[in-house]
Amino acid sequence: xxxxxxxxxxxxxxxxxxxxxNRFIQSFLYYVPYVTLAVMTFPAIIEATQNPIxxxxxxxxxxxxxxxxxxxxxxxxxxxxxxxxxxxxx
Amino acid sequence: xxTNQTDASTFDLFKRGFRNGIPIGLGYLAxxxxxxxxxxxxxxxxxxxxxxxxxxxxxxxxxxxFTLIGAGASYLEMAVMTFVVNARYMLMSxxxxxxxxxxxxxxxxxxxxxxITDELFALAIARPGYLRxxxxxxxxxxxxxxxxxxxxxxxxxxxxxxxxLASAFSVALFGMFIAVIVPPARTNRVIAYLIxxxxxxxxxxxxxxxxxxxxSGTKTIVLTVAISAIAAIVHPQAQREDNAE
Numbered sequence: 001x002x003x004x005x006x007x008x009x010x011x012x013x014x015x016x017x018x019x020x021x022n023r024f025i026q027s028f029l030y031y032v033p034y035v036t037l038a039v040m041t042f043p044a045i046i047e048a049t050q051n052p053i054x055x056x057x058x059x060x061x062x063x064x065x066x067x068x069x070x071x072x073x074x075x076x077x078x079x080x081x082x083x084x085x086x087x088x089x090x
Numbered sequence: 091x092x093t094n095q096t097d098a099s100t101f102d103l104f105k106r107g108f109r110n111g112i113p114i115g116l117g118y119l120a121x122x123x124x125x126x127x128x129x130x131x132x133x134x135x136x137x138x139x140x141x142x143x144x145x146x147x148x149x150x151x152x153x154x155x156f157t158l159i160g161a162g163a164s165y166l167e168m169a170v171m172t173f174v175v176n177a178r179y180m181l182m183s184x185x186x187x188x189x190x191x192x193x194x195x196x197x198x199x200x201x202x203x204x205x206i207t208d209e210l211f212a213l214a215i216a217r218p219g220y221l222r223x224x225x226x227x228x229x230x231x232x233x234x235x236x237x238x239x240x241x242x243x244x245x246x247x248x249x250x251x252x253x254x255l256a257s258a259f260s261v262a263l264f265g266m267f268i269a270v271i272v273p274p275a276r277t278n279r280v281i282a283y284l285i286x287x288x289x290x291x292x293x294x295x296x297x298x299x300x301x302x303x304x305x306s307g308t309k310t311i312v313l314t315v316a317i318s319a320i321a322a323i324v325h326p327q328a329q330r331e332d333n334a335e
Binding site for chain 1: 113116117120121142145146147148150151152153154155168169172173174175176177178179180181182183184186187188190196199200202203204206208209253254255257258259260261262263264265266267268269270271272273274275276281284285288289291292293296297309310313314317318319321322323325326327
């Protein structure tokens with residue numbers, strides 16, 4: 001795990017000394033982070049919590065918060081609070 | 091040698107990096123806590139989770155790895171999954187390679203590669219001009235240890251934590267993922283549609299009974315490669331401008 005993680009970071013930085021020109025590879029690499037994270041977030045988030053409704057609410061509230069400019073840490077906290085508060089009342 | 095626009099000394103750069111790394115570190119501390127809970131859920135102990143985090147320093151990558159460990163995956167599956175989930179670091183590394191001074195030694199490059207994460211990458215490239223190793227080292231030192239400590243705490247305390255708190259903390263990591271993918275979706279409609287498609291296909295893959303025998307890790311790999319490749323064909327990015335200015 002650590003070896004692959006590090007190799008992925010290291011090799012381009014050491015080996016690539018000029019701009020990547022292939023448009024498909026550029027575009028593919030550009031989309032990968034968003035696709036992976038999106039696939040891993042849903043539906044996993046609604047199964048992580050005790051109650052699927054609170055997980056779903058955290059997703060919606062988190063998206064709204066990130067959309068309106070909240071940073072990484074803030075969005076995380078807001079998601080946690082959403083789950084915590086909702087599960088007190090459900 | 092010191093051709094950069096700034097003549098700040100090595101130590102000043104390091105200090106500035108360290109200071110800017112502190113908020114990232116505090117965020118890491120909170121977010122990695124939920125990673126630790128995920129680790130303890132699949133039977134990883136505190137020491138193991140500490141080393142996993144200090145060695146990998148990767149949120150989604152570690153989360154995916156822990157999930158696969160829980161599923162009893164093979165080393166090959168782990169390696170492929172780790173590669174796919176961390177492929178974005180490859181993109182960042184590629185992009186950083188375009189911002190390095192040609193003078194930067196292989197040793198510096200080797201060390202800087204360690205801390206290519208979403209946040210530290212963003213911090214590093216936010217500075218104009220060539221990337222400075224000292225600045226990156228400062229930011230890394232302020233944040234990476236907190237990532238490992240948070241993971242360990244989550245792993246240990248996750249077990250003794252009341253269920254409602256554990257449930258709340260478990261979404262912190264997803265909150266971080268959301269915070270990475272949503273802001274670009276505001277300005278780029280392709281990404282917004284892409285995220286919606288990913289959610290839909292991922293849910294379909296998860297709930298369709300005919301696919302239930304395939305492990306969730308494999309599903310993530312297949313979906314990521316397929317959706318990204320199709321997106322790259324249907325909506326190729328405009329040639330990236332030279333970001334070295």
